[in-house]
Amino acid sequence: MQLEAVIGLEVHAQLLTDSKIFCGCSTRFGAEPNHNTCPVCLGMPGVLPVLNKKVVDYALRTALATNCQIAPYSIFARKNYFYPDLPKGYQISQYEKPLAEKGWVDIEVEEGERRIGITRIHLEEDAGKLIHEEGARGAFSYVDFNRTGVPLIEIVSEPDIRSPEEASEYLRSLRDILRYLEVCDGNMEEGSFRCDANVSIRQRGEKGMGVKAEVKNMNSFRFVQRALEYEISRQKGVLEEGGKIIQETRLWEESRGVTISMRGKEEAHDYRYFPEPDLIPLKIDPSWIERIKETLPELPGERKERFIREYQLPPDDAGLLTGNKALADYYEKCVKLYNKTKIVSNWIMGEVSAKLKSKELEIEQCPVTPEMLTGMLKLVDKGTISGKIAKDVFNQIWESGKSAEEIVEEKGLVQVSDAAEIEQIVDKVLADNPAEIEQYRAGKDKLLGFFVGQVMKASEGKANPRIVNEIVRKKLGR
Ligand SMILES: [Zn+2]
Incomplete structure (x- = not known):
């Protein structure tokens, strides 16, 4: 039955x-x-x-x-x-x-x-x-x-x-x-x-x-x-x-x-x-x-619909962000300062939420303000820092309360986009790995990622990945 x-x-x-x-x-x-x-x-x-x-x-x-x-x-x-x-x-x-x-x-x-x-x-x-x-x-x-x-x-x-x-x-x-x-x-x-x-x-x-x-x-x-x-x-x-x-x-x-x-x-x-x-x-x-009716705020369901409409967010993002009023407020402050709505959502649901959870804090207690977070995202956009470095910078903003600019300056984390400088690193990586070059030329395409990874590592994550990719491809001739 x-x-x-x-x-x-x-x-x-x-x-x-x-x-x-x-x-x-x-x-x-x-x-x-x-x-x-x-x-x-x-x-x-x-x-x-x-x-x-x-x-x-x-x-x-x-x-x-x-x-x-x-x-x-x-x-x-x-x-x-x-x-x-x-x-x-x-x-x-x-x-x-x-x-x-x-x-x-x-x-x-x-x-x-x-x-x-x-x-x-x-x-x-x-x-x-x-x-x-x-x-x-x-x-x-x-x-x-x-x-x-x-x-x-x-x-x-x-x-x-x-x-x-x-x-x-x-x-x-x-x-x-x-x-x-x-x-x-x-x-x-x-x-x-x-x-x-x-x-x-x-x-x-x-x-x-x-x-x-x-x-x-x-x-x-x-x-x-x-x-x-x-x-x-x-x-x-x-x-x-x-x-x-x-x-x-x-x-x-x-x-x-x-x-x-x-x-x-x-x-x-x-x-x-x-x-x-x-x-x-x-x-x-x-x-x-x-x-009383006049004093009612926008409710979670309405706000979710608006987030989908206004910020073109997927329903899951909108639901998670608007479930908590303070989190939704934080998000809206961020997108006022920096209008790439999905990137902001990814960061809040990813790094920000994970860190809050690990420290058992609520968003109201988040030491990284919307100004600080979006300040950092703007540096990624301008190419000053790489997306990879951004995660370290975020942690340092959290610990120190300093702005992304200050941290990038102090620690010399500025992304290297100078082709000549990157080319030197690429040359060294290629010289150190002749066996892999042979395999690559023999058709093992996957090794492209290996070379790029080695260059990124040698540059301590600071090389601009797009330029690294271009130079590696050019040098390997495929
Ligand atoms: Zn009483």
Whole structure:
């Protein structure tokens, strides 16, 4: 039988506001434990939450960028459960009437473009953090309430995703959008962008849905992909052996590469949602939406299309460059200074990206500015340095912070284009390799590359390869 996976994702994204969602406490990461707290976010009796308007602005930006319909009224609700990191005994969230619904994100996979529906986007507050420690005096658990009340949006997708690759692509696209909007830093490892998945299996072509398992604890793109691959094959295995999938929550265990059952349907929480009595309904009038619309930036998909059109880049180049806003900004600064768009793209995706990766740096921290990079590319164009030397020069710009001109001057790296000078080197190389000359004349054409290589080496890479080629050919008489 032909089985297919049906996947829906729930993403929690931490919003980059300075203060929390219902009080004025700072959201700054890395503060002393329990430093960023007040009676409101500690859930003291008698306090009242006040909604942070910026949080709504950020959620609206996201809703508009993902093509959602925005509810004129949405309602906050209490989600009741007990846990030591939740001092109030409930989380303020949205339930029946979320802020936004019915949007979509387009993704590109091997088979072409796919549209993944967004069921809803709602606002909620984060819980605190438990820290478990075992030391000489025994085992202790601590609770840090700094994160309590930090604003989140939950973005729930439709069960439109059919494979781990699509899930991964959807998450990347969503994260790119949030970063372009500057509403979330998208850091999965640090937990500011978290994902749970609902996975079920059905016969291909069937309309109904199989019993689903919820998979949690996937805190990197790689983990999501691996966890989904495992869970899909687990469920297919159960069905193919005539078994039944049970509704449950499962945890991804990266070290063992498996999902394990955390709780079944019987143990599922009943959150007893009810409207939050301390907050009035959130009313969004059309003028508010218009104001937000005016501030929306060009989004990754639009920018990619423009890069293809404006800079004649292949789609792969355009996709890679525009996936990261800062990288795309860097590229555009470069092409303003130097208009060979494909050469700039090659350098950024090649040397620049490789070096950033090896040093674990982001493009914002790149010591080679667009001015420096394009300054060097102009020297290659003018023939001052060879393309080969350019890679060394690039490394030296990176290390020293000097311009390409300064480095070329200091180290005497100027390309030799003087035919007489090159001819001398060629003569020496030919004199040193009589056996190869004979073989070449006997028809072994490949040896041309050998001679050119030897001349380049003898010139320490400084000879102009075009002129070297010409002279070698002329001298060998073929
Ligand atoms: Zn507070």
